[in-house]
Amino acid sequence: MSYQPSEEILEKYADVMINFALNSGEGVKPGEVVQLRVPEVAKPFLVALRRAVLKAGAHPLVFFTPDDMAREFFELANEEQLSFFAEKFHRGTVDQIDHTVAILAETNKKELDGIDSKKIMTAQKALKPYMDWRRAKESAGNYTWTLAMWGTQQMADEVGMSLEEYWEQIIEACYLREAKPAEKWKELYEKLYSYKDKLDALKIEKLHIEAENTDLWVKLGDNRKWLGGSGRNIPSFELFVSPDWRGTEGRIQFTEPLYRYGALIEKAYLEFKDGVVVKATASKGEDLLKEMIAVENADKAGEFSLTDRRFSRITKFMGETLYDENVGGEYGNTHIAVGSAYRDSYTGDPSSVSEKEWAEMGYNNSVVHTDIVATSNRTVTAYLKDGSSQVIYRDGQFTV
Known part of the structure; x- marks a missing residue:
């Protein structure tokens, strides 16, 4: 039986x-x-x-993309077509827009299964100038974006739910049964920011993450602040920071499956040495994982994140990173993004920083940004710049 949320929702x-x-x-x-x-x-x-944009007095610019067309492109495209970048089109788009709303909705989560991962990454790498232009505009305070999800039958089938059950997670996670959902989000962000402020006040030098098959050190570095509650993702219950990639050391076992580039990666495991991934394995999709990490600077950490189980309203695996990186459950979650850093983690004015200075501070830059999630019980200890240490996260929640 088909399901669609009500007009009110x-x-x-x-x-x-x-x-x-x-x-x-x-x-x-x-x-x-x-x-x-x-x-x-x-x-x-x-x-x-579009109706909401028009009622707000703004101008909608619609990019309506057809379903189930990606596979044929990769089957037919030659090397030149894979690496083609429509420079004038993308430059004009970035210059024109003030905001982007992107909706995730899939009709075939494994559409690219069997496609050579090199082809997928060639097309991804071609978009780097577009991503750099957007990042520069965002850093200057002239652009914002947000991401949300539309549930489909295929997405629900993939994780063993009915479509109505799948939408129930979306509705609950986004406060859509509340009379004024936006007000509930503001209340949540006030609570999140109280923890964000406490983490910033600690003056953390590095973090030690300990869990089953995980012993990882993450160096925050100077000029960093924790982020969360910006509206960039709906829903979002996490607090995260972009670390100095050069100080990532050790190993981490991820527990949650990752759907990426139309394929599936399961039980990913990474080892870092001197900030660089030196070992990457997976029980499924290992070739894609390694091909992704082989992209320039995608073998370095761009984000470290923690989600407190007390805040998250997501209780089930959804098969979409947007939700799975914010799952609550018994132990909340931690995730690391390999690839590009978030420059708004910088404590100063991002628009005043040169590319050379970003590199000197250890902010990673890559066309890739892939979050990989672990829900195992973990203890996170902060080592502070004054030489002391403090457990900041245990049993799925912040302890600060």
């Missing part, structure tokens, strides 16, 4: 995305241009999003 969902998530919790302003990137299967959400 969709209206609230769109309101959260347009009037809260963008502009870092402030919502869009009249006259701004909002890029809406929505797959074909999520058309009902596109209708609601």
Whole structure:
């Protein structure tokens, strides 16, 4: 039996995305241009999003993408086509837009199974200038983005849920049964920020993460602050930081499956030495994992994150990183992103920093940013700049 959320739910969902998530919790302003990137299967959400943009007095710029067309591209495209970059088109798009709303919705989660991973990464690498332009505009304070999900039958089938059960997780996670969901998000972010402020006040030099088959050190470095509650992802319950990649050392076992580039990676395991991945294994999708890490600077850490189980409203594995990197459950979660760092983790004005200075501070830069998640019980100990240490996370929650 098919299921679709009610018009009331969709209206609230769109309101959260347009009037809260963008502009870092402030919502869009009249006259701004909002890029809406929505797959074909999520058309009902596109209708609601465009309506919310128009009611806000802003300008919707719609990118409506057809389903189930990716595989043929990789089957037919030659090397030149794989690496083609529409420079004028992408440059004009970045110059034009003030915000982006991107919706995840899949009709075949394994559409690219069997496709040569080198082809997938060639196409991904071609987009690096576009990503750099967006990052520069964001650092200058002239661009924001947010990401959300539309549940499909195929996504629900993949994780053994009915479509209604799958949507129940989305509705609950996004506060869509509340009379004013945006107000609930603001309340949550106030609580999250109390922990963020405590972490920042500790002046952490490095973190030690201990769990089953995990013994990892992560150096935060200077000029860092913890992030969370910006509206960049809906839902988002995590606190995260972009570390100095050069100080990542040790090993970490990830527990959650990762759907990436139309394929599946299971039980990923990474070892770092002097900040660089020196060993990468997986019980499934190992070739793709290694090909991804082989991309320039994708073998370095760009993000370290913790989710407190008391805040997260996600209780089940969803098969989508947006949700799985925010799952609560018994022990919350930790995840590391290999690849690009978040430059808004910098304590100063990001727009005033040169590329050379970013590199000198250990902020990683890559076309890849892939979050890999572990839900095993872990203890995280902070070693502070004054020489003392303190456990900041245990049994799935912050202890600060």
